[in-house]
Structures are given as structure tokens and as C-alpha cells.
Amino acid sequence: xxxxTIDEHLDMVMITHHLNASIPEDVAFADSRIxxxxxxxxxxxxxxxxxxxVSSDSQAMGRVGExxxxxxxxxxxxxxxxGYLDGDSEYNDNNRIKRYxxxxxxxxxxxxxxxxxxxxxxxGKLADIVIWEPAFFGVKPDVVLKGGMISTAINxxxxxxxxxxxxxxxxxxxxxxxxxxxxxxxxxxxxxAYMNDIQRQLNxxxxxxxxxxxxx
Numbered sequence: 001x002x003x004x005t006i007d008e009h010l011d012m013v014m015i016t017h018h019l020n021a022s023i024p025e026d027v028a029f030a031d032s033r034i035x036x037x038x039x040x041x042x043x044x045x046x047x048x049x050x051x052x053x054v055s056s057d058s059q060a061m062g063r064v065g066e067x068x069x070x071x072x073x074x075x076x077x078x079x080x081x082x083g084y085l086d087g088d089s090e091y092n093d094n095n096r097i098k099r100y101x102x103x104x105x106x107x108x109x110x111x112x113x114x115x116x117x118x119x120x121x122x123x124g125k126l127a128d129i130v131i132w133e134p135a136f137f138g139v140k141p142d143v144v145l146k147g148g149m150i151s152t153a154i155n156x157x158x159x160x161x162x163x164x165x166x167x168x169x170x171x172x173x174x175x176x177x178x179x180x181x182x183x184x185x186x187x188x189x190x191x192x193a194y195m196n197d198i199q200r201q202l203n204x205x206x207x208x209x210x211x212x213x214x215x216x
Contacts, residue, residue, distance in 0.1 A: 001040040002073070009034045046103070047078035047085075047096075053111065054103045067104060068138040075100045113211035114188050126186060126207075147184030151175035182206050 013019070013033055019026035045051050054071050056064035075096055085095045109119025118126050127148035130141045144152040150173040156165035175184050182205040189198055194210035 001043050006036050043074050043078060046074055047082055049099060052107045071100055071104060072138050113214035117186060117209050146175045149175035149180060149184050
């Protein structure tokens with residue numbers, strides 16, 4: 001919940017739901033979806049741990065590309081507004097950091113039944129890691145690793161004599177070339193599909209894993 005959050009919502013809802021601004025009922029429907037109080041309350045509920053995950057289409061609907069940025073902006077704002085969490089101090093924010101990073105890593109993985117394979121950095125899991133320059137944290141990754149292999153990284157102009165010649169841009173690395181993609185990506189299927197060997201039946205080359213414990 002921040003500057004322009006409410007102001008931009010009406011037009012956005014009208015467009016995304018293909019509504020007509022000349023029809024009063026359409027405008028009323030769009031307006032009914034925008035609740036300033038609940039949008040503002042979401043930040044506090046996230047900080048309390050009542051909400052265990054973040055997404056791009058919650059109360060404050062919008063940009064999927066800004067989920068990480070906004071998550072940490074909320075964390076910072078809540079620290080200013082609500083103070084330190086239990087166990088944190090002026091010297092560290094470790095508990096709040098762990099709470100917020102879990103909202104877009106391990107918690108969604110648990111909810112979707114895939115936490116045995118992804119969602120945290122542990123032995124036996126697919127090593128998906130995003131590395132950031134501190135100045136661009138949450139905005140522009142420096143290196144993206146999939147399955148422990150570099151998938152994407154920032155590189156300079158190929159015509160330059162040094163690797164940081166501008167313009168800098170994301171380029172495909174070894175993890176996105178050839179057969180490497182099949183060993184660094186997973187397709188999640190139902191347990192019954194996995195038991196019936198869907199990988200062989202459909203001649204799938206990616207890693208196939210069954211989801212588990214979704215309904216409990």
C-alpha cells in the first residue's frame with residue numbers, strides 16, 4: 001500500500017476485466033473490488049505472519065515483475081511502522097528477513113506440494129538461486145542459477161574487449177543451451193500421473209516429480 005496504489009486501480013480493473021467505462025454497472029463493479037482499508041491492512045497482516053505468501057494479484061493487484069521489490073518494501077515499511085520483531089534488534093533483522101523471504105520461496109512450495117524438490121537451498125533439492133548486486137536487490141538479478149548451473153547472467157557488449165562494456169543485458173548461459181535445460185527444470189504432475197509413468201508415455205525429457213500433501 002503506497003503512493004498511487006488506490007488511484008491507479010480503477011482504470012486497471014476496468015481494462016483487465018474488459019469493462020466499459022460508459023456503463024455505470026461496470027464502473028460500480030470495478031469500484032467494489034477496490035477496498036482501501038483491506039489493501040492497507042494487508043501489509044500489517046503480512047508482517048504479523050497471518051498471510052504466509054505474497055503474489056502479484058492479492059489485495060493490491062498489479063505487477064508480477066515487482067513481487068520481490070514490493071515484498072521488501074513492505075518489510076522495510078513495517079519495520080518503521082511496527083518496530084522490531086521478537087528476536088530482532090538494531091543490529092539485525094534476521095527474523096523479519098526470514099519471514100519475508102519465505103513468502104516467495106518455501107511457503108508457496110509447501111502450499112503447492114513441491115517443497116520436497118524446490119523452495120529452499122538444501123541437499124537433494126533443485127539448486128535454483130538468484131544472485132543480486134546489493135544496489136539492485138529485488139530489481140535486476142546479476143546471475144540466475146537453475147539446478148546449480150548458470151542459466152542467465154548480465155553480460156556486456158559482445159564486441160567489447162572487456163565483459164562489462166555497455167550496454168549490459170541478460171544473455172542465455174550454459175543452463176539454457178542444449179540438453180542442459182532438461183536437467184535443470186522440473187515438471188510437476190499428479191501422483192497418479194507419476195505412478196503411471198507419464199514421462200515415458202509422453203516421451204518427456206524434463207525432470208518429472210509428483211506433488212504431495214496439497215490438501216492438508
